[in-house]
Amino acid sequence: xxxxxxxxxxxxxxxxxxxxxxxxxxxxxxxxxxxxxxxxxxxxxxxxxxxxxxxxxxxxxxxxxxxxxxxxxxxxxxxxxxxxxxxxxxxxxxxxxxxxxxxxxxxxxxxxxxxxxxxxxxxxxxxxxxxxxxxxxxxxxxxxxxxxxxxxxxxxxxxxxxxxxxxxxxxxxxxxxxxxxxxxxxxxxxxxxxxxxxxxxxxxxxxxxxxxxxxxxxxxxxxxxxxxxxxxxxxxxxxxxxxxxxxxxxxxxxxxxxxxxxxx
Numbered sequence: 049x050x051x052x053x054x055x056x057x058x059x060x061x062x063x064x065x066x067x068x069x070x071x072x073x074x075x076x077x078x079x080x081x082x083x084x085x086x087x088x089x090x091x092x093x094x095x096x097x098x099x100x101x102x103x104x105x106x107x108x109x110x111x112x113x114x115x116x117x118x119x120x121x122x123x124x125x126x127x128x129x130x131x132x133x134x135x136x137x138x139x140x141x142x143x144x145x146x147x148x149x150x151x152x153x154x155x156x157x158x159x160x161x162x163x164x165x166x167x168x169x170x171x172x173x174x175x176x177x178x179x180x181x182x183x184x185x186x187x188x189x190x191x192x193x194x195x196x197x198x199x200x201x202x203x204x205x206x207x208x209x210x211x212x213x214x215x216x217x218x219x220x221x222x223x224x225x226x227x228x229x230x231x232x233x234x235x236x237x238x239x240x241x242x243x244x245x246x247x248x249x250x251x252x253x254x255x256x257x258x259x260x261x262x263x264x265x266x267x268x269x270x271x272x273x274x275x276x277x278x279x280x281x282x283x284x285x286x287x288x289x290x291x292x293x294x295x296x297x298x299x300x301x302x303x304x305x306x307x308x309x310x311x312x
Contacts, residue, residue, distance in 0.1 A: 052123055052215060053094065058133025059153075060086045060096070063160055065181030067102060072173055074255040081108050084181065096120045128210045130217070130306040132156070136291045140212075142271040142299030145169050152263075152279035152291045158186035161259055161281045171268045173253055180259045191260030194282055196228035199262070203288055205309030207240060212301050222307060232256060234264060252278075271299030286310055 062085045069077040080102045089095035097119055101112035123129070127137035138150030148167040154160065162179035182188045192198075202225050208217040224238040233254050252264040260282040266275045274297040280290045290307040 052129050055129035055131055055133055056096070056120075056123060056135070057088070058129075059135075059155060059160070060088060062184040063181035064108070064184050065160070065179060068178045068180070068258075070176040070178055070255065070257070072175065072253070074176075074257065077175075080104070080113065081106050082179075082181075083108055083184075094121055125212075126301075128215070128304050130208050130210075132306070132308070134289065134291065134306055136293055136304040136306070138277075138293055138301065140301045142171075142269055142295060144271060147174075148269050150277050150293055152293075154279075154281040154289055154291070156281075156283050156287070156289070158183035158188035159283075161191075161261055163257075163261060163263055163279045165263060165265060165277060165279075167265075167269050171270055173265055173267055176255060176257075176263060178257055178259070178261065190258070191281075191283060193258050194256050194260050194262050196232050196234075196256070198260075198282060198285065199226045199234070199280075199288070200228055201226060202312035203309040204312040205288075205307055207305055207307045209303050209305040211303045222309070223312060224309070234262070269295070269299075273297055274302075 062083065064083055066079050066081050068079040071077055082100065082102045084100045087097045089097060100116045102114045103112050126140050127135055129135045133155040135153040139148050142148055147169050148171065149165065151162065151164045153162045160181040164177040166174045168174045180190060204223045207220045207222045210217050221241045222238055224236050227235045253267050255263045261279065263279045265277045269275055274295060276292055276294040278290060278292045280288060282288050288309045292305045294302040296302045
């Protein structure tokens with residue numbers, strides 16, 4: 049089983065894409081093209097150079113509007129990487145008067161689908177940033193806009209959970225049934241082979257997005273109540289990947305789960 053650093057290296061490469069701001073209603077607000085590169089250093093085994101440039105024009109020509117560079121030699125507790133290279137990160141603790149955020153980073157073949165969610169200092173859901181990325185030089189294409197009908201039905205797959213106090217993933221198999229109501233809300237009934245059956249209700253705020261993505265979150269998050277946030281990415285109409293980040297009733301980060309499933 050690969051360690052966190054090895055899983056992180058699955059994201060190496062140059063990725064061309066865009067950052068698109070979405071309001072609470074899912075409507076696009078703004079978008080800027082981007083080039084992100086993650087390169088290993090030939091002279092130092094555990095060193096990765098990160099560079100993110102965002103541009104004013106689609107051709108990504110001229111000087112970038114923003115140019116962020118950073119070196120990584122280690123990974124913080126707030127981020128976890130799974131065997132596929134997919135990752136999830138976010139606030140470690142909800143605190144009164146502080147904003148809450150989380151990022152979901154999916155990777156499959158020559159595509160990355162990332163999503164950043166933000167809640168304001170009052171805990172209310174504020175906005176999303178959808179990041180669609182394609183490996184430079186590949187023929188990868190964008191997935192269709194996700195619809196409730198595309199997710200409805202039975203799914204089965206594997207689950208990997210990393211707890212806040214133990215970095216080794218707990219592996220399980222799962223089956224789940226997805227139903228959507230007339231408002232587009234999601235109801236998921238799950239069965240995990242080792243932990244038994246759980247049920248996820250449909251009272252969260254649901255956003256259906258371009259590039260086969262969805263996101264759901266409570267309208268308000270609090271340090272006095274347990275909650276979870278989730279994002280999913282449907283690839284090719286048959287491969288569904290879900291990321292779930294859980295917080296306990298004190299607002300502390302509890303665990304993150306990756307589920308990779310196909311239709312049952």
